[in-house]
Amino acid sequence: MAGVYERLGVRTVVNAVGPATRLGGTTLDPEVLQAMAEAASACVKIDELQERAGQIIAEITGAEAGYVTSGAAAALALAAAACMTRLDPVRINQLPDVQGMPHEIIVQRTQRYDYDHALRSVGARLVEVGFPDLTFPYELERAITPLTAAIAYYPTRSRPALPLEEVVTIAHRYEVPVIVDAAVELPPTANLRAFIAAGADLVAFSGGKAIRGPQASGFLCGRADLIRAVAFNHQDMDVRPETWRYRDLIASGVVPGPPHHGIGRAMKVGKEEIVGLIVALQRFVQRDEAAELAGWRAKIQHVATALRGLPGVTVEIVDPATHQAAVPTALIALDERLLGLSAYDVLNRLQEGDPGVFLSEERAWQGVLGVNPIVLRDGDESIVADRLVAVLTEARAPATAAPERR
Ligand SMILES: *Cc1c(COP(=O)(O)O)cnc(C)c1O
Numbered sequence: 001m002a003g004v005y006e007r008l009g010v011r012t013v014v015n016a017v018g019p020a021t022r023l024g025g026t027t028l029d030p031e032v033l034q035a036m037a038e039a040a041s042a043c044v045k046i047d048e049l050q051e052r053a054g055q056i057i058a059e060i061t062g063a064e065a066g067y068v069t070s071g072a073a074a075a076l077a078l079a080a081a082a083c084m085t086r087l088d089p090v091r092i093n094q095l096p097d098v099q100g101m102p103h104e105i106i107v108q109r110t111q112r113y114d115y116d117h118a119l120r121s122v123g124a125r126l127v128e129v130g131f132p133d134l135t136f137p138y139e140l141e142r143a144i145t146p147l148t149a150a151i152a153y154y155p156t157r158s159r160p161a162l163p164l165e166e167v168v169t170i171a172h173r174y175e176v177p178v179i180v181d182a183a184v185e186l187p188p189t190a191n192l193r194a195f196i197a198a199g200a201d202l203v204a205f206s207g208g209k210a211i212r213g214p215q216a217s218g219f220l221c222g223r224a225d226l227i228r229a230v231a232f233n234h235q236d237m238d239v240r241p242e243t244w245r246y247r248d249l250i251a252s253g254v255v256p257g258p259p260h261h262g263i264g265r266a267m268k269v270g271k272e273e274i275v276g277l278i279v280a281l282q283r284f285v286q287r288d289e290a291a292e293l294a295g296w297r298a299k300i301q302h303v304a305t306a307l308r309g310l311p312g313v314t315v316e317i318v319d320p321a322t323h324q325a326a327v328p329t330a331l332i333a334l335d336e337r338l339l340g341l342s343a344y345d346v347l348n349r350l351q352e353g354d355p356g357v358f359l360s361e362e363r364a365w366q367g368v369l370g371v372n373p374i375v376l377r378d379g380d381e382s383i384v385a386d387r388l389v390a391v392l393t394e395a396r397a398p399a400t401a402a403p404e405r406r
Helices: 003-008 030-040 046-061 072-085 089-094 114-120 137-143 164-173 191-197 224-234 247-251 263-267 271-286 289-307 343-351 380-394
Strands: 013-016 065-069 104-108 125-129 148-153 178-181 202-206 218-222 313-318 329-334 356-359 368-371
Touching: 013 380, 030 271, 046 065, 046 191, 046 218, 046 224, 046 271, 065 072, 065 224, 065 271, 072 089, 072 114, 072 148, 072 178, 072 202, 072 218, 072 224, 072 263, 089 224, 104 137, 114 125, 125 137, 137 164, 148 164, 164 178, 191 202, 202 224, 218 224, 218 271, 224 263, 289 313, 289 329, 289 380, 343 356, 343 368, 343 380, 356 368, 356 380
Parallel strands: 013 356, 104 125, 104 148, 148 178, 178 202
Antiparallel strands: 065 218, 202 218, 313 329, 329 368
């Protein structure tokens, strides 16, 4: 199974973090792999393939159009570029130099986070409004100027923000598009349509997370004119005006000619990723969500049961049914003093093995480890449970026997 990694001498990991990019995202179903292999066996025109993929994304999301990207971060970068340049080839050629074009993207301070670098990466400047935990509508409205290219929205659950509908109403009053980062808003499946239904103009999803598509895939859905601007900023532009797929736009005076390679050319997507993402997305919307949830719950329960009764260890299960989490998750609270180990020590001991076992470290600073089941293969839950029990039991060996560790 792990053949190629074995030959390369690279160990595989048991991933109880979820579809984290640093751990290889997720594993792919054989149907997706098969589709990618078939895609690799012939050449196609990428603009034609993207148009067909975009139609399928549009049908699934309820948007006007769609576009496959090399991830949600690339989708955000391309969305920002598209909102700044629209179809103007001069502007497309000019990025990341934003002089003379609208280049400000407004964000609520409560929604600042590590992925907004993707918006800035194409030259956009973020303009923050509000407090770290509160934004008033007038703050957003007054920040809109002729330099505003877009408003970015990150539907974080942990901090209060203006609701998307309210942001959309204000933005559209000034014809400013709203970009939503929905990279991790799946499950539930309904969110594939929810942000578009709420009026967002471009929505970014990750393909390599819950959708279980290729790790380096994602997509945008949204307004057709903006998606076309995404394509112009992204596609290989070693083209001639006379034969270019969109030469009718030149004839009709919409554009003076094709741009050169845009800023998105460095975020290339292969035909294998486009096809893999589309097949994974089609499978994602057809899957039995209840059965999937039940499988995840069983894996979490297996870990919780194995840890039951261990001194210094308390397990809490949070679940979407009670709106505590998007995915059933086991939260393992450690009595660090009693165990003589910090949560970080436990994480390091788990990940140093072969296979390395990786748990969520989001709340490690509070002494809490998380087990997320999304990427656990069948049987992985036993490895997680066994290694946890071993590390947590060994931790309580007599203090005199424990050497100084760091
Ligand atoms: C993972 C993630 C991204 C980036 O998605 P990729 O598909 O890995 O590029 C963007 N935003 C958020 C909130 C994410 O969690």
